[in-house]
Amino acid sequence: MIEFENVSFKHQNGVTALRNINLKIEKGTLTAIVGENGAGKTTLVRHINGLLKPAEGAVRVFGINTKQQSVAQLSKKVGIAFQNPDNQLFSDTVTNETLFGLKNFGMSEKEQAERLEWALNFFDLARYRDVSPMLLSGGEKKRLCFASVLSWDPDVLILDEPTVGQDYYHKEKITSMIMDLLSKGKTAIIVSHDLEFLWPLQPRTLVMAQGQIIADGAMANVLSDDETIKRANLVRPQLLELAIELHLHPRVLSNVKEAAKLILVRSVGAR
Amino acid sequence: MMYWVAGGFIYRRVDSFFHRLDARVKLLLTSELVALSLLSFSPPELIVTMGTTFAVASLSHTLRRMGKTLAFSAGFAITIFVIDILVGYSIIDALVYSLRFVAIVGSTSIFFLTTSPDELEHVMRWFRLPRDLIFAYVTAVRFVPVLLLDALQIMDAQKSRGLELERGNIFKRVRNFSPVLIPLVVNAVVRSGELAEAMEVRAYGAVEKPTMLYSPLLRTMDKIAAILSITLFLPTLYYFLFLV
Numbered sequence: 001m002i003e004f005e006n007v008s009f010k011h012q013n014g015v016t017a018l019r020n021i022n023l024k025i026e027k028g029t030l031t032a033i034v035g036e037n038g039a040g041k042t043t044l045v046r047h048i049n050g051l052l053k054p055a056e057g058a059v060r061v062f063g064i065n066t067k068q069q070s071v072a073q074l075s076k077k078v079g080i081a082f083q084n085p086d087n088q089l090f091s092d093t094v095t096n097e098t099l100f101g102l103k104n105f106g107m108s109e110k111e112q113a114e115r116l117e118w119a120l121n122f123f124d125l126a127r128y129r130d131v132s133p134m135l136l137s138g139g140e141k142k143r144l145c146f147a148s149v150l151s152w153d154p155d156v157l158i159l160d161e162p163t164v165g166q167d168y169y170h171k172e173k174i175t176s177m178i179m180d181l182l183s184k185g186k187t188a189i190i191v192s193h194d195l196e197f198l199w200p201l202q203p204r205t206l207v208m209a210q211g212q213i214i215a216d217g218a219m220a221n222v223l224s225d226d227e228t229i230k231r232a233n234l235v236r237p238q239l240l241e242l243a244i245e246l247h248l249h250p251r252v253l254s255n256v257k258e259a260a261k262l263i264l265v266r267s268v269g270a271r
Numbered sequence: 272m273m274y275w276v277a278g279g280f281i282y283r284r285v286d287s288f289f290h291r292l293d294a295r296v297k298l299l300l301t302s303e304l305v306a307l308s309l310l311s312f313s314p315p316e317l318i319v320t321m322g323t324t325f326a327v328a329s330l331s332h333t334l335r336r337m338g339k340t341l342a343f344s345a346g347f348a349i350t351i352f353v354i355d356i357l358v359g360y361s362i363i364d365a366l367v368y369s370l371r372f373v374a375i376v377g378s379t380s381i382f383f384l385t386t387s388p389d390e391l392e393h394v395m396r397w398f399r400l401p402r403d404l405i406f407a408y409v410t411a412v413r414f415v416p417v418l419l420l421d422a423l424q425i426m427d428a429q430k431s432r433g434l435e436l437e438r439g440n441i442f443k444r445v446r447n448f449s450p451v452l453i454p455l456v457v458n459a460v461v462r463s464g465e466l467a468e469a470m471e472v473r474a475y476g477a478v479e480k481p482t483m484l485y486s487p488l489l490r491t492m493d494k495i496a497a498i499l500s501i502t503l504f505l506p507t508l509y510y511f512l513f514l515v
Contacts, residue, residue: 051427071430080431086461087421088428090453100450104433134457148432 001027001187002048002156006057009043009211017043019211021057027155028185030178032198032219035208036233041191042083044208045158048189049078061156076105079154083161085141088148089133094125097133098148105152119147122177124170138165146177156187163194171197195223199237200254207232220250281416282387289331289381293493294390295397297382300327300496303504304378308371310511314363317370324377333384337377344376388413393487402481410466418459425454 002025009018017040025031033041046052047059050066050073059066066074082088091097098119102112120126123143128136133144142165150157159178163171178188178201192198198205198219205222207215215228222228223236224244236244239253246262253259284290289297304324311317328334348369355365386394388409395405426436429450436447470476489497 046427049431051430070435072433072435075431075433080428082424082428082431084424086458087425087454088432088450090450090457100434101432104435152433 001025001062003060004044004047004054004057005060007047007054007059008056009047009052010055011043017211018047018054021213023206023213023216025187025189027187028182029187030182030201030203031187031189031206032201032203033189033191033206033208034193034195034198034232034234039208039232040211041208042160043211045080045160045189045191048074048156048158049080050074051080072104075101075154076152077154078156078158079149079152080158081145081149081160081162083164085138085145088145089141092132093130094120094133094136094144095129097144098125098151101148101152107152115151115153119151122150123147124173139167139170142166143170143173146174150177154186156189157181158189158191160191161193162190163192163197175201195234195237199239202251202254207234209233218251224250281419282384283336284387285332285385287331287333287385289327290385291492292385292496293487293489294386294394295487295489296493296497296500297386297390298394300500301378301382303500304381305375306504307507307511308374308378310508311371311374312367312515314366314370316511316515317367317374321370321374321377324374324381328377328381328384331381331385333381336384337380340380341373341377344373348373383412390487396483397487406470406475414459414462418455421458422451422455425451425458 002023004021004023007018007021008016010016021044033044035041043052047054047066048061050069050071053059053067061074061078089097091100095116098116099112102115107115117126120129123146125140125144125147128140133141136144142162146159146162159174162174166174175197178190181188190198190201190203202219205215205217205219206213207222207228209232214231215222215225220240223234223240228234229236239256239259240250242259243250243253246266248262253262304320304327307320307323308317311320325334328337351372352365352369355368356362360368391412392405392409395408396402430436434447434450436451437444438447
């Protein structure tokens with residue numbers, strides 16, 4: 001569904017951001033893109049909705065070359081929630097901010113009203129509907145960005161650093177939103193440094209370094225590799241670190257309760 | 272496009288003779304070029320002035336970047352030409368005014384392309400301008416690339432929500448920019464507030480005369496360049512003021 005074929009990209013300042021990327025992302029899957037700052041993660045996802053066009057190679061979304069479509073056309077299928085909410089909020093009210101995309105895509109009034117209600121309720125923003133987005137807290141602004149993108153129900157959702165500024169409750173909310181989207185057959189791509197957040201989701205994980213994908217596979221397998229961790233300057237999720245220290249299969253520990261139970265069993269056994 | 276245009280005014284570290292000159296000497300040379308542009312009253316004079324500007328730009332390896340800004344300023348130059356013709360100036364006069372605009376943009380562009388905000392601060396301090404004014408001006412210059420990047424990111428974010436900036440007639444296009452301008456201005460205001468606080472907590476304004484680590488001194492090369500430029504400029508000035 002999303003296909004990168006020998007894609008390379010160089011920024012205006014001459015820095016090569018992507019080098020010969022070959023990648024396929026299937027419909028209904030969850031993919032995480034991780035790596036250190038400047039590895040090319042955001043540049044990669046900006047190619048999916050046509051904000052950037054490859055200097056070499058081709059990016060195809062639903063079989064269509066992104067060079068042949070405008071950002072607006074692609075955005076209807078591919079929604080991106082950017083890292084910094086201050087870079088997109090401008091309306092006088094939360095309601096109008098959420099409606100912005102819906103209006104741009106020419107949705108009917110009935111559809112706009114329905115989607116607005118869904119988005120505001122899902123992201124706990126209904127009580128702020130008449131409040132200026134500028135007056136919201138950092139976390140609320142971030143949720144408003146998600147709401148304003150998810151409101152038009154794109155087939156692919158890209159979240160760039162979704163957990164920045166979010167408390168535990170709202171991180172859980174984002175997790176449930178992602179699971180909900182996946183159950184509806186949507187495709188989700190998460191760019192994040194927050195491996196602890198990604199761990200319970202167990203996404204397919206792409207590790208990037210210096211504009212290249214250096215590892216691709218199940219999260220537990222990819223992050224178990226010392227060489228990958230070193231090259232991408234990553235820190236393993238604590239549960240994975242614990243599993244490795246206990247010589248367990250990396251996927252055995254998916255939450256703290258399981259880990260505690262296992263340690264308890266082992267210590268009782270040892271006595 | 273915006274980045275392309277602003278590229279002609281944003282300092283970039285380059286190793287050239289002109290870059291290494293003291294900022295005061297660069298300001299002197301730029302002022303001389305601007306003065307020549309203002310004093311030129313015929314197309315051949317302006318072409319010579321512009322030629323000098325291009326030669327300096329070439330020496331400082333900024334010709335390509337300056338060219339981008341000049342290409343953009345050509346649009347304004349054409350507007351000046353058309354307006355001058357409409358209000359009754361001769362074609363030659365209209366041509367002179369529009370070329371003069373391009374020449375002034377070119378010479379000021381050289382100064383900003385080769386002078387870092389730090390050097391700019393030294394120059395302003397040398398003129399004994401009020402510290403707050405210097406700080407405000409230098410910060411504004413320093414933030415141009417930052418604002419530019421902000422603007423590009425905001426445009427990307429809004430385009431990703433279906434906004435088509437290039438759609439519709441001229442009035443619609445201007446209106447299309449409000450989702451870009453509002454976050455840009457709000458970000459700038461918020462950032463300036465944060466910067467003010469950050470300066471205050473680091474004791475900005477605590478003493479009337481803060482001390483400096485570096486004081487710029489004119490080196491031999493700077494003095495030679497300054498004397499040479501004045502030697503060439505004065506006869507030219509005499510020519511324009513008394514012989515033309």
